[in-house]
Amino acid sequence: xxxxxGEPKWDRKNITYRIVGxxxxxxxxxxxKAIEAAFKVWSKAAPLEFERVKDKVADxxxxxxxxxxxxxxxxxxxxxxxxxxxxxxxxxxxxxxxxEDETWTAGGLQGHNLFIVAAHExxxxxxxxxxxxxxxxxxxxxxxxxxxxxxxxQDDIDGIQSxxxxxxxxxxxxxxPEACAPSTTFDAVTTLRGEMLFFKGRYLWxxxxxxxxxxxxxxxxxxxxxSGIQAAYENYETDNFVVxxxxxxxxxxxxxxxxxxxxxxxxxxxxxxxxxxxAVFSDSESGKTYFFVNDKYWRYDExxxxxxxxxxxxxxxxxxxxxxxxxxxxxxxxxxxxxRGKRVTQFDPRRKSVVPPIRKSNSWLNC
Amino acid sequence: FAAxxxxxxxxxxxxxxxxxxxxxxxxxGEAVATINMDDDVAVTEKLxxxxxxxxxxxxxxxxxxxxxxxxxxxxGVPDVEQ
Numbered sequence: 001x002x003x004x005x006g007e008p009k010w011d012r013k014n015i016t017y018r019i020v021g022x023x024x025x026x027x028x029x030x031x032x033k034a035i036e037a038a039f040k041v042w043s044k045a046a047p048l049e050f051e052r053v054k055d056k057v058a059d060x061x062x063x064x065x066x067x068x069x070x071x072x073x074x075x076x077x078x079x080x081x082x083x084x085x086x087x088x089x090x091x092x093x094x095x096x097x098x099x100e101d102e103t104w105t106a107g108g109l110q111g112h113n114l115f116i117v118a119a120h121e122x123x124x125x126x127x128x129x130x131x132x133x134x135x136x137x138x139x140x141x142x143x144x145x146x147x148x149x150x151x152x153x154q155d156d157i158d159g160i161q162s163x164x165x166x167x168x169x170x171x172x173x174x175x176x177p178e179a180c181a182p183s184t185t186f187d188a189v190t191t192l193r194g195e196m197l198f199f200k201g202r203y204l205w206x207x208x209x210x211x212x213x214x215x216x217x218x219x220x221x222x223x224x225x226x227s228g229i230q231a232a233y234e235n236y237e238t239d240n241f242v243v244x245x246x247x248x249x250x251x252x253x254x255x256x257x258x259x260x261x262x263x264x265x266x267x268x269x270x271x272x273x274x275x276x277x278x279a280v281f282s283d284s285e286s287g288k289t290y291f292f293v294n295d296k297y298w299r300y301d302e303x304x305x306x307x308x309x310x311x312x313x314x315x316x317x318x319x320x321x322x323x324x325x326x327x328x329x330x331x332x333x334x335x336x337x338x339x340r341g342k343r344v345t346q347f348d349p350r351r352k353s354v355v356p357p358i359r360k361s362n363s364w365l366n367c
Numbered sequence: 368f369a370a371x372x373x374x375x376x377x378x379x380x381x382x383x384x385x386x387x388x389x390x391x392x393x394x395x396g397e398a399v400a401t402i403n404m405d406d407d408v409a410v411t412e413k414l415x416x417x418x419x420x421x422x423x424x425x426x427x428x429x430x431x432x433x434x435x436x437x438x439x440x441x442x443g444v445p446d447v448e449q
Contacts (some may be wrong), residue, residue: 005448073443082389084443099443112440120442130446132420135420140421142440212424214432 002129004082008088009127010059014049015094018058019338021065023114025104030155031114034061034106037147038118041137042126045157046164059088062118064100069325070282075099082142083117085124094125108144108223115147126311128159134215135176135203143217163280165205167197177203179213182360185341188279189328189364190232192241196330198365199243202227205365212363217247221255231291231328236284237302244277265309279326281336321354322347327361384429387437388413391445416440 019035022028033054052058068074071092071257072193073084078101096118098104103111116137123138131138133155153286154173177184177200188199198205199218207213218225225315231244267270274293281300282289289300296312297319314323319338328339336347339361346355360367392413411427421436437448 075443079440080445082440116440124442126445129448130420130444132422134422140441140444140446141436142442144389208432210431212432215422 001131001133001136001155001162002316003127003159003163004087007163008093008129010088010094013164014051015060015126016051016053016058017060017062018053018056019063020061021063023064023098023100023104024113026106026114031104032111033151034115034147036120037115038122040097041119041150041152042122042160045167045173046125046160047167048160048164060094060122061097063094063098064104065097068101069097071097075101077101078103082112082120087124087129088127096121096125108146108148108219112142113144113147116145116150117142119150119340123156123160126160126274127163128156131155131159133176135217143220144223145217145219146223170295174201177201179205179215179365180362182359182362183342184362184365184367186328186339186361188229188232188243189304189330189337189339190241190243191234191242191330191332193234193239196364197232198328199229199232207365216225222257224253224257225250227253231280233280233282233289235282235289235302237287242280244280246276247274249277270298279329281329283331290329292326292329318352319347320352321345370416380429383437384414385410385420388417390443392417392447393445416447426441 011016012226017039019032022031036052042048043050057284066075067077075081081099082102083096083098086092086094088094098114104114105111106114121135128138130140133139133153136153136155138156138159144275152173154175157171159171186198186200190197194209196207198207202217202219204216205213206216206217218227218229223242226245229243229245232241234241240258242249242251244265247265249265250261251258265274265277277291277293279282279292280289287302289302291298291300292315294313295315298311299308300306300309315322322338322345323340326338326340335355338345338347341360343358344361344364345358347353348355388410414429414433415425415427418433423432423436
């Protein structure tokens with residue numbers, strides 16, 4: 001996190017706010033609810049109390065503005081800059097302006113979620129500047145996050161507490177995964193049209209052969225997908241990719257979730273005893289997809305669209321040496337890579353043997 | 368997903384980069400005219416600062432992932448101290 005030069009902050013814990021103007025995009029009730037919830041994000045993380053006033057000037061004045069609104073920071077129309085706010089201080093200090101040329105929403109798809117943007121801007125109004133932590137609320141770019149499950153990142157909590165101290169009830173938040181931390185493990189891995197996606201909690205690392213590795217929120221690309229994806233593979237027959245969580249799966253085509261999803265994994269032919277898929281990879285040559293569950297695996301024929309008979313088979317029987325409870329699997333250049341915890345094992349399906357050495361999982365993130 | 372940089376948009380990309388850098392990476396703030404179009408050293412240095420801030424590869428060059436990041440909707444508060 002970063003603070004402003006001189007670390008300006010409010011010299012009291014009780015701070016007033018006033019909603020000076022509304023947007024026609026949302027019912028006033030939902031604007032008030034979104035802004036109230038946005039303030040609550042911060043009052044839970046630090047000993048701050050926010051009081052909404054209506055008939056007098058408040059410390060933090062929130063309004064919707066368009067274009068040049070004479071604060072030396074004109075807005076730029078739809079997209080681009082969504083909002084801005086001023087650091088704590090008198091007059092315009094602490095004020096928050098939303099760009100009326102955006103479409104504001106209480107949801108996540110059509111437009112920008114007012115709660116998320118307001119929570120970010122209120123961070124500025126309380127004295128925080130932008131964070132370089134890509135998982136932090138105070139990171140400069142907009143990423144939708146479901147308000148119902150939103151959690152302030154530990155980086156943001158550290159920032160606000162460096163200004164206002166800790167609240168009576170201790171609070172902790174999710175930490176952004178670091179690619180090259182020795183403890184890095186993956187929930188799922190897949191190729192996707194020449195890129196590779198490594199899923200981890202609410203995030204994914206996106207690896208492009210030319211431009212390195214970039215951490216993203218899953219919600220940035222697929223707002224309706226849950227976090228904690230457990231397995232994923234690219235279906236070369238249908239040019240889409242498939243992700244699994246619990247006993248459900250989704251087929252994705254670019255940014256779109258294909259209609260009719262999520263579906264139940266039992267429709268693929270799994271017995272009801274299977275509660276989740278640990279790992280999966282698809283062999284582009286044969287059109288067969290391999291599903292790993294605990295110490296067994298199944299094989300699915302993408303061309304005939306059915307589970308093959310004679311399965312499940314013990315993993316140890318055909319993939320000797322890779323162990324069980326696989327985290328993730330991927331096929332590349334004729335080899336299969338099995339990720340288990342911090343280690344990744346290369347397997348030669350022709351020789352049916354492990355190819356030493358066993359490497360660190362995050363070596364795939366250019367670490 | 369971000370397509371490879373379209374060479375045909377070179378001028379447009381350069382304009383986008385200079386506008387973005389003058390907005391979010393110019394300590395003097397917006398009052399100052401946008402970066403002198405010929406001052407490539409300043410652009411390169413600010414570009415490196417932006418790429419470092421956003422966890423991109425620090426090349427000082429206009430590449431696809433930098434352009435993609437600059438095109439993302441964001442907060443209007445600058446990333447450097449004003």
